[in-house]
Amino acid sequence: MLPGSSGSPHNLMGRVIAVANQKGGVGKTTTAINLAASFAAAEVNTLLVDCDPQSNATSGLGFAKDPDRVSSYHLLMGAASAEEALLTTELEQLWLIPAHKNLIGANIELVDADGREFRMRDALAPLRDRFQFVVLDCPPALDLLTLNALVAADAVLIPMQGEYFALEGVSELLDTIERIRAGLNPALGIEGVVLTMFDDRTNLAQQVMSELKNFFGEKLCQTTVPRNIRLAEAPSHGKAALVYDPRSKGAESYIRLAKELIERQPSAVSSPPSAETIATESAEAVEEIPAAVDAMDKSA
């Protein structure tokens, strides 16, 4: 079943969040999958779009490689509509537009194409009122694929590893965001900066955190994501962490991050669902989420 524009408790215009950082391995895909799954578990229709030829968000949700499947490549090339690319997932309110490694070719194939930076934005436009959140997983490069995601997005969520060189390279990303704001997408905002693989017990981590807080101010998300083995294991089972192990620290942290982002935008979702309502109608696999969220609320 595809989500309709009516019948949803929160049927306002969707918010498009690009998860981007040109640095590799900082937790973009882990964040994209688990944030999208947590939005869906909070009963808001959510679309995850895999914009990376590595296709880790696609395989991480359990979809095997299939060159014949309609994917984000076809969207960028104007060969299929976003509707044709939608896949349902194990979570009732989560949809996926998959990627395939042929997406790497789009960088070259589109080099002289008209409106090459607007392909993703235009492809997603017909779906925007059907999803409350659209999460775009970007590749580790400031290439045309990331550019398309940033032009399609309302805001960028930047995952950063809480390590000594965390800020290294971020000025390049911020410059790119500035340039996009100056031309291709004036409305692009920064959704937040989220610390991933974070171990708050070390002095170094605390120093990095306070440095990032000075630099990003309120944009630094209060929620940090700990290093957690379940987050690393879940994709090999083709599942979001909250399905694989809903009580894990990793799953809990992304549920908390989703709540933080939902609560930050009263205009996108009129009334954020209470912890009690979260996931009550979701797949059986996520039955334990309300308990996990309740536990978090009590400890918060």
Ligand SMILES: Nc1ncnc2c1ncn2[C@@H]1O[C@H](COP(=O)(O)OP(=O)(O)OP(=O)(O)O)[C@@H](O)[C@H]1O
């Ligand atoms: N909080 C975490 N705890 C433990 N392992 C993690 C965590 N976050 C990410 N990982 C692991 O770290 C590796 C890199 O994470 P991920 O693939 O999400 O990064 P990425 O930024 O998307 O990488 P790329 O730049 O290649 O797209 C993966 O093996 C992932 O399972």
Ligand SMILES: [Mg+2]
């Ligand atoms: Mg990735």
